[in-house]
Amino acid sequence: MTPEFETLWQDFTDGRLDADGFAALERMLRADPALCALAAELYAEHRLIGLALRPDPEGRFAAATVERLAQAGRKFSDQVQLRLGLDRAPRRSLLPRWLPYAVAACLMVAIAAVWRWSPATVAAPVSEHLATLVRAEGCVWDGATGMTAGHRLLAGPLRLSRGQALVRFDGGASALLTGPVDFTVDSAGGATLAHGSVTIRVTEHAAGFTLHTPASEVVDLGTEFAVAVARDGATEIQVLEGEVELHARQQTSRTPRNLRAGQALRLRGADDRDGQPIPFTAERLEVSLGRVAAGPDTGRLLAHESFTYRMSRTFSNQRQADGGSGWQGAWFRNSPQTDLEILFGVDASLEAPAGLVAPAGGRLVLPSEPERPDTYRFACMRRLGTPIDPDVDGTTYVSALINRSTMPAGPTHHWFRFMLVSERVPRDRMGFGVLSDFLPQVTASQGNVSGVAPIVAGRPYLFVAKLVTGHAAPDQMFLKVYDHDQRIDTGEPENWTVIGRTYHLTSRIDAIHIYNGTECSYDVDEIRIGTSWLSVTPRQ
Amino acid sequence: MPDSAAIDALVRRVRAGDSESFGELVRAFEWPVRAWITARCPAGADADEVAQLTFVEAFKNIGRYEPGTDFAAWLFTIARYQVMGELTRLRRLADYHERYFPHALALELERRAVSEEPVEEKRLVALRSCLAELGEPARHLLDQRYTHEVPLQRIADGLGRSEGAIKKSLFLIRKKLHECLRRAPGAGAEAGA
Numbered sequence: 255m256t257p258e259f260e261t262l263w264q265d266f267t268d269g270r271l272d273a274d275g276f277a278a279l280e281r282m283l284r285a286d287p288a289l290c291a292l293a294a295e296l297y298a299e300h301r302l303i304g305l306a307l308r309p310d311p312e313g314r315f316a317a318a319t320v321e322r323l324a325q326a327g328r329k330f331s332d333q334v335q336l337r338l339g340l341d342r343a344p345r346r347s348l349l350p351r352w353l354p355y356a357v358a359a360c361l362m363v364a365i366a367a368v369w370r371w372s373p374a375t376v377a378a379p380v381s382e383h384l385a386t387l388v389r390a391e392g393c394v395w396d397g398a399t400g401m402t403a404g405h406r407l408l409a410g411p412l413r414l415s416r417g418q419a420l421v422r423f424d425g426g427a428s429a430l431l432t433g434p435v436d437f438t439v440d441s442a443g444g445a446t447l448a449h450g451s452v453t454i455r456v457t458e459h460a461a462g463f464t465l466h467t468p469a470s471e472v473v474d475l476g477t478e479f480a481v482a483v484a485r486d487g488a489t490e491i492q493v494l495e496g497e498v499e500l501h502a503r504q505q506t507s508r509t510p511r512n513l514r515a516g517q518a519l520r521l522r523g524a525d526d527r528d529g530q531p532i533p534f535t536a537e538r539l540e541v542s543l544g545r546v547a548a549g550p551d552t553g554r555l556l557a558h559e560s561f562t563y564r565m566s567r568t569f570s571n572q573r574q575a576d577g578g579s580g581w582q583g584a585w586f587r588n589s590p591q592t593d594l595e596i597l598f599g600v601d602a603s604l605e606a607p608a609g610l611v612a613p614a615g616g617r618l619v620l621p622s623e624p625e626r627p628d629t630y631r632f633a634c635m636r637r638l639g640t641p642i643d644p645d646v647d648g649t650t651y652v653s654a655l656i657n658r659s660t661m662p663a664g665p666t667h668h669w670f671r672f673m674l675v676s677e678r679v680p681r682d683r684m685g686f687g688v689l690s691d692f693l694p695q696v697t698a699s700q701g702n703v704s705g706v707a708p709i710v711a712g713r714p715y716l717f718v719a720k721l722v723t724g725h726a727a728p729d730q731m732f733l734k735v736y737d738h739d740q741r742i743d744t745g746e747p748e749n750w751t752v753i754g755r756t757y758h759l760t761s762r763i764d765a766i767h768i769y770n771g772t773e774c775s776y777d778v779d780e781i782r783i784g785t786s787w788l789s790v791t792p793r794q
Numbered sequence: 795m796p797d798s799a800a801i802d803a804l805v806r807r808v809r810a811g812d813s814e815s816f817g818e819l820v821r822a823f824e825w826p827v828r829a830w831i832t833a834r835c836p837a838g839a840d841a842d843e844v845a846q847l848t849f850v851e852a853f854k855n856i857g858r859y860e861p862g863t864d865f866a867a868w869l870f871t872i873a874r875y876q877v878m879g880e881l882t883r884l885r886r887l888a889d890y891h892e893r894y895f896p897h898a899l900a901l902e903l904e905r906r907a908v909s910e911e912p913v914e915e916k917r918l919v920a921l922r923s924c925l926a927e928l929g930e931p932a933r934h935l936l937d938q939r940y941t942h943e944v945p946l947q948r949i950a951d952g953l954g955r956s957e958g959a960i961k962k963s964l965f966l967i968r969k970k971l972h973e974c975l976r977r978a979p980g981a982g983a984e985a986g987a
Contacts, residue, residue, distance in 0.1 A: 264965050268939070268946060276896065283898035294902040298833035299921070299972055301841070302914065304940045305832045306921050315828065315842065316820040319849045320813065462966050473966065475959040497959040510929070
């Protein structure tokens, strides 16, 4: 469940969803059958809570039901006599004749369309990413190397000897760690602080967060609190905004203690049930973040293509379209049997959102079937100079400007795909695109996930994808789509447009495929592949 | 729950004019039927009304039930029909799915109404046990929200807390109940899938 869904769902069950919220919830449920199945479970539980809590004097329902029959206008005994008469002679069914057929048809549909909590084709992951290291300034990690901004985190310890790190949990909370700190990621919504200082901020729409310390369990009720644990286990909790529930380890009753904004408490240790008030000294997370200047981007641009070509078309065997950097060979169509052309818009680059380096050169043109027959059949392909090894822990970012240039020329079949593929094992692939309903999508062999806001024709969008790979955890792609007049995040976005399903890529990703079909044309420009967010979203 | 022989005996007595026996049948199946229907009725439907109609239809058609077969299955077939009818009725209301209930969720409930075994009574029993494990403040909050349907802001005002804190507390309580239900044998999500 994403924080966005949790917020919408909470508002739905409490009858507070407005028209826009309903539309957003509808789109999310339609786009993800597993989410829809989960929603049905949650809905059933919600309704059953009401039933379980309802005061229900014994026998009331049965008595009311029998009374209802009596009020039908005929005596109870007359009705029974009528039934006795019907028992002895063939009688006309009181249920519609079509009912058995309708039930059978529905059963067949239900059997044919089996919803599951998770796709059956996804191999069970060894472990699962739960959070993202969003920022790391001057960090010296104890026992870990190579962790930079964008790194996805599994459950486990994070021991920071020095520096400042911002961790964003998949449940929506952010934790600012200031070294030295011994911190453990427990789940998408929980962590343990053995010693050191953290400030936790939970957005209004997030599910909540639980922080375990030697002396207590602190449950966020919105929205920001700071905790410091000394080496001897003494724990100080200071609530900066909102409210927290404090469960002391030695607490005997089930009633937690609530601390509100401005309150601060110290627990001497695990045997301290009540704690003592202390002066309030904590600093807001944003203030602490601002004290430490952001270091230079350490990412590398691995490949770049701005389509600065003088020809409007070329063919695979001509190997003319070999510009840009970080590629192996020229553009070609992904089948040697075809002599289909590859088309460019010369000196017609797409417009980038404000703040990004202005594009130069031209664009890649993917015509529709009515405009150029058959060009949709074979992808435009180019090999990567630096392949991506899915067995290596890392993150790869891909960005591209994408423009849906026309209204569809037909009722169906207007899709677009930008795929990272293994040339040797074509089924090993992951990428992004746009569906027939113009929704952005993350695509992979094990299933697709769609966003909720459609792409509009005639406006270039910036698609930025992040591919997370690793040895111990499944691979996953995240996609952020920016409209032309949207501000581009300077670092990893807090919310992604689409989060793809997890998968295990087994082969090196060594090429990109770009293709569309069939009744809608697309343009592509400024393809960048790099190892950091900033490397693929360069600023002016 | 009476065994099948006892149920069939009750049915025979209903057919012979014994009204009290019908009341006994209703009491025997009241919670399985109410729980199953409650879990599947969308917003705008009165689940207990649908449950009563189920029993009324069962009574009207009691002569069609064959003793020696499965009375519960027969009764739930009628319940499915009633729920599907209610879902169809609501689907035809203008703006219903834009303002009250997502269409995709309604379709999923329809699918479950047709295809799933009724296990809601077990879930209701497990849920009551899970509710008993909650602390008093949590129970009070749920009572305010579910039994008395007090608006969140009024709950917050009454408790001297922020509306946001009440929302989040409700979320955490529901999450705790969800996890408790998943652990309960025979009452978890997969039991009804």
